[in-house]
Every structure is written in structure tokens, then in C-alpha cells.
Amino acid sequence: MRRISALEIKKAAAELARRANFLLRRDVLAALYRAYVTEKTKRAKNILKAILDNAAIAEKEKLAICQDTGMPVVFAQVGQEVSISGDLKAAINKGVEEGYKKYCLRNSILGDPLARGKSGFSPCLIHADIVKGNKIKLTLLPKGFGCENKSQSKMFRPTADIEEVKEFIIKAVKSAGPDACPPYVVGVGIGGTADYSALLAKKALLRKISGKGSVLERELLKRINKTGIGPMGLGGANTALAVRIEKYPTHIAGLPVSVNISCHALRSASVVL
Amino acid sequence: MRKINTPLDLNKIKSLKAGEELLLSGTIYTARDQAHKRMVEAIKKGTHLPVELKNAVIYYCGPTQRPKGRIIGSCGPTTSSRMDAFTPLLLVKGLKAMIGKGKRSQEVKNAIKKHKGIYFVTYAGCGALLAGYVKKVQTVAYGDIGPEAILKLEVKDFPLIVAIDANGGSIYGKD
Known part of the structure; x- marks a missing residue:
């Protein structure tokens, strides 16, 4: 067993808060530059x-690239040969909170979604997964809510035509329109269960957008860009920078599809411990 | 590019057309979701409003924490449509201009036309860039809700695009 201390995890999480919020992802920057040209x-x-x-x-x-420094969503891939001395989730939460405070990011998190009231910096939303190996990979995705509010999910009939699914995805982008800071990156999750398809859609945003993408991703991107919504929704050829689709096996009776839109400031940072 | 200042010249506001780009200098107030809810509650109860709404400019914005040695943190616009339910009453009470991002409801469009107001958009998702146009910041009200507090900002040549003009013309077309 390889030992990793909670202190090390906390420090790494704080550093991710800085990197994700100050340094735009290089693949996103390259896509924006290409769009500009x-x-x-x-x-x-x-x-x-x-x-x-x-x-x-x-x-x-x-x-901060954007004043909405998001709900900090953390993906933790924990190697099964790792022994953590201390509390993993507490370390991630504390680290992100310290980073958000230190780098003057925004306290956008409410303790109670109904009572609302005073906002703070934590907790994060942590998706922990057990994987092979003796390392921990942490990824922070600060998700702004201008675009998170435009998320959509639908349970299709298992006999639905793929064209219906495509239209649902394009419609989700159209309904976001100018509101959620286009040009977008469109994350799509297909399969699993209702909740899992939504998680897949979010995970799709972690994939690099520098590659060309699959045939379906390319087709959707082309059709989305034909809407002419454009940057800030004021017209143009660049409504989305990329579409990324994640799939998972599903049940014979259903076809869950979720769309998670990201604004042009798609931010994330990773570290391997 | 045309420039406008506060206090707003109402004739000039009426002459602006959707799609026009301009630069604003003067005083604007940040207010977003909870500040709108509180202001509208105060109006309905007849209690004191923390800002004078007559001919005021409201910026839908909740900045980050202020870094040391800086005037303000990142401070771009938030989605305007979330304020739609509160906007017509504020226009009745004298609000003249709003700055945000994205579309507005038909009710808001009608109210803007009726009260000869104006709705601007500014560079969305560009909070670091926009921080450079803010010269002075003062907390005016609702400090207890942190980033949702009402701040008085002094801005210089703040970039705007007219999205809905005083005649009801919209940059987003007729939808």
C-alpha cells in the first residue's frame, strides 16, 4: 500500500482552485483562438x-476568468492500492475552500438550497471512484451556474430514433440561446440511468476538445453551429466549440440522455498524487 | 464609438438603437437575484430602498472577492432573465437602464418600452477584462449576502451593446 496523507491532498486541492480559475484550459484556448481566426x-x-x-x-x-467561480465539482479517482492517512473528502473540501479564499474567488455556495441566506466556499461536490493502481487523480471543474441552469435530461423510449436524440441535444443548445455565454462546449451523457446520464454529460466536459471528435460529435457540432446563435448570442458561425459525448450501457426499457452545457470559460485542472 | 455618462441624458437614451455599441462612464449599482427580491419586497411593504432608483443603472453582477491591492475582483454580467420577474416594478419606480447578458421576457420588453428604459449587454464571461473599467467600489446595501450585495461602482468607458432599446427594438429579433 502506498500512503498519501490528507495534508498532501488538501494542498493539491487548493492549488487546483488556483489553476482552474486563473488559467484557461489550453485546449479551450486553442479552440477559441481558432474560432476567432x-x-x-x-x-x-x-x-x-x-x-x-x-x-x-x-x-x-x-x-478569476469569470466571476462565477462555480460550484466546485471534484472528480477523485482513488487507486485501490492507496492508503489515505486522514479523511479524503474533508481534505478535498478544506483544500478547495482554502484555495478559493486565498485566491479571492467567489463564495457562491449556500448551505441550504431552500433557506438560501449567507453563502460560503464549501462544500464541493465530490465524485469519488475506486480505480486500479497506487495513485490518486484529482480533477476540479468549477461549474458556473449560468450554463448549469441550462442542463436538460430526458428519458427516451428505447425505440426512439437517433434523430430524436440529436434534435433534443440541439434544442437544448437553442434554448440556452444567448443566456449561458456561447460559444459553448456541449457535454452529452447517453445511457446508464437518469442520474448517471447527467453525470456522464458533466464528465464529457473533462475530455479535451482539441481532437476532431467522433462522427456523431462532429455532426452535432456542425448542426449546432448552423443555428447561427454565435458568440454572446449575437450571431456568428461559432455557437459551440465542441460537442463531447460519453456513453454507458443501459436497460432494455430505456434510453436516458442528458445535456450539460458549458460556457466558453470551460475550466478544469487535474493533478496526480 | 458613442459615449454616455450618468446621470443619464434621457433624450440620448431614447435615441439609442438596438445593436449600437457604446461606452458608459459614471455610477452603476450591482444587483442580482436576492437584492432584486429584497428591493421588490421593500417596495411592496413601502419601506426604505437602499438605492435611489430614479434614472439609475443596475448591473446584474456578483463579483469575486476583492484581491489585495485591487479595486475589484472579476466582475462580469450574470444571466438577466432571472431578474425578469422583478424588473417591471423597478422600472415603474424609476429604474432606467440595466446591464446583463442574454434575453429578456416579453413583459420586460413591454415595460422597457413603456418607461423609455434601456437594456444593455456587455462581454459575457469576461469578468477579468471588465474589472479594468471599474475605478471605485462602495458597498451600499445587503452586505450580509456577500457577492449578492448592492455595490456602487464608478466605471470609465465600460463597454456596452444596446440589446433592447427604448422603442422596444431588440438585438435578438422578434421572438
């Missing part, structure tokens, strides 16, 4: 320029 509409081009400038300022001046 290829965009023909003048206003859309100006907006993409502002988005690129914003990322540069955030990195240089150590400011």
Missing part, C-alpha cells in the same frame, strides 16, 4: 477577441 461576422470576431483578452488578463493579473 475563422469567424467572419465582425461583431462575433470582436467578442471572441474580448474572450481571448479576458483569458490573458486573468492569467497575467491572477484574476
Whole structure:
């Protein structure tokens, strides 16, 4: 058994808060740059320029890329040969909280969703998974709620045509329209159960968007960009930067599909301990 | 590019057209979900409002914590449609301009036209960039709700695009 201390986990989590919120993912930056270069509409081009400038300022001046530093969602892949001295979840929560405080990110988290009241920095939402090996991989995805509010799920009939599924995904993007900071990255989860498809849709946002993607991902991207919603919803060829789909086996009686949209500031950072 | 200042010149506001880009200098107030709820409750109860709404500019924004040595943290716009239910009453009470991102409801569009108000959008998801246009910050009310407090901001050449003009024209078309 390899020992990893809770203190080490806490420090790593705090550092992820800094990296995820100040440094835009390189694959996202590259996609935004490509969009800027290829965009023909003048206003859309100006907006993409502002988005690129914003990322540069955030990195240089150590400011949050977006004031909505999100609900911190943490994916913890814990190797089964690791022995943790201390409390894993407490260490992640404490570390992210310390990072959010230290780097002056936003306290957007409410202890009680109905009572509302004063907001704080924690807890995170932790998805822990047991994997092979003797390491721990932590990934922080600060998910802003402008785009999280546009999430959609649907339980299709198992005999549904794939075109119905495609239309549902495109409709979800259309209904987000200009509200959730396009150009979007569209995460899609297909299969599993209702809740699991939603998790898959979120996990899809962790995949790099630098590759070309599958045939279905490419088709959906093309159709989404044909909507002409464009950057900030003010028209243009770039409504989405990428579509990423995650699938899982499902039941003979159903076909769960979820869409989790990310704004153009798709932020995440990972570390392996 | 055209420039506007606060206090707003109401004739100039009426002359602005959806799609026009301009730069705003002067005083704006941040207010988002809970601040709107509280203001509307105060109006309905007839209690004191913490800001003078007459000809005011409200910015739908909840900044990050303020980093040491800086005026303000990241401070971009939040989704305007969440404020739609509260907006018509604020327009009745004198609110003139709003800054946010995204579409508004038909009720809000009608109220903007009726009261000769205006709705602007600004660079969405660009809070670090927009922080550079803020020159002064003062907490005015609701400090207990942290990022949802009402802040008085002094801004210089803050970039705006007219999204819904005083005649009801919309950058998003007729939908």
C-alpha cells in the first residue's frame, strides 16, 4: 500500500482552485483562438477577441476568468492500492475552500438550497471512484451556474430514433440561446440511468476538445453551429466549440440522455498524487 | 464609438438603437437575484430602498472577492432573465437602464418600452477584462449576502451593446 496523507491532498486541492480559475484550459484556448481566426461576422470576431483578452488578463493579473467561480465539482479517482492517512473528502473540501479564499474567488455556495441566506466556499461536490493502481487523480471543474441552469435530461423510449436524440441535444443548445455565454462546449451523457446520464454529460466536459471528435460529435457540432446563435448570442458561425459525448450501457426499457452545457470559460485542472 | 455618462441624458437614451455599441462612464449599482427580491419586497411593504432608483443603472453582477491591492475582483454580467420577474416594478419606480447578458421576457420588453428604459449587454464571461473599467467600489446595501450585495461602482468607458432599446427594438429579433 502506498500512503498519501490528507495534508498532501488538501494542498493539491487548493492549488487546483488556483489553476482552474486563473488559467484557461489550453485546449479551450486553442479552440477559441481558432474560432476567432475563422469567424467572419465582425461583431462575433470582436467578442471572441474580448474572450481571448479576458483569458490573458486573468492569467497575467491572477484574476478569476469569470466571476462565477462555480460550484466546485471534484472528480477523485482513488487507486485501490492507496492508503489515505486522514479523511479524503474533508481534505478535498478544506483544500478547495482554502484555495478559493486565498485566491479571492467567489463564495457562491449556500448551505441550504431552500433557506438560501449567507453563502460560503464549501462544500464541493465530490465524485469519488475506486480505480486500479497506487495513485490518486484529482480533477476540479468549477461549474458556473449560468450554463448549469441550462442542463436538460430526458428519458427516451428505447425505440426512439437517433434523430430524436440529436434534435433534443440541439434544442437544448437553442434554448440556452444567448443566456449561458456561447460559444459553448456541449457535454452529452447517453445511457446508464437518469442520474448517471447527467453525470456522464458533466464528465464529457473533462475530455479535451482539441481532437476532431467522433462522427456523431462532429455532426452535432456542425448542426449546432448552423443555428447561427454565435458568440454572446449575437450571431456568428461559432455557437459551440465542441460537442463531447460519453456513453454507458443501459436497460432494455430505456434510453436516458442528458445535456450539460458549458460556457466558453470551460475550466478544469487535474493533478496526480 | 458613442459615449454616455450618468446621470443619464434621457433624450440620448431614447435615441439609442438596438445593436449600437457604446461606452458608459459614471455610477452603476450591482444587483442580482436576492437584492432584486429584497428591493421588490421593500417596495411592496413601502419601506426604505437602499438605492435611489430614479434614472439609475443596475448591473446584474456578483463579483469575486476583492484581491489585495485591487479595486475589484472579476466582475462580469450574470444571466438577466432571472431578474425578469422583478424588473417591471423597478422600472415603474424609476429604474432606467440595466446591464446583463442574454434575453429578456416579453413583459420586460413591454415595460422597457413603456418607461423609455434601456437594456444593455456587455462581454459575457469576461469578468477579468471588465474589472479594468471599474475605478471605485462602495458597498451600499445587503452586505450580509456577500457577492449578492448592492455595490456602487464608478466605471470609465465600460463597454456596452444596446440589446433592447427604448422603442422596444431588440438585438435578438422578434421572438
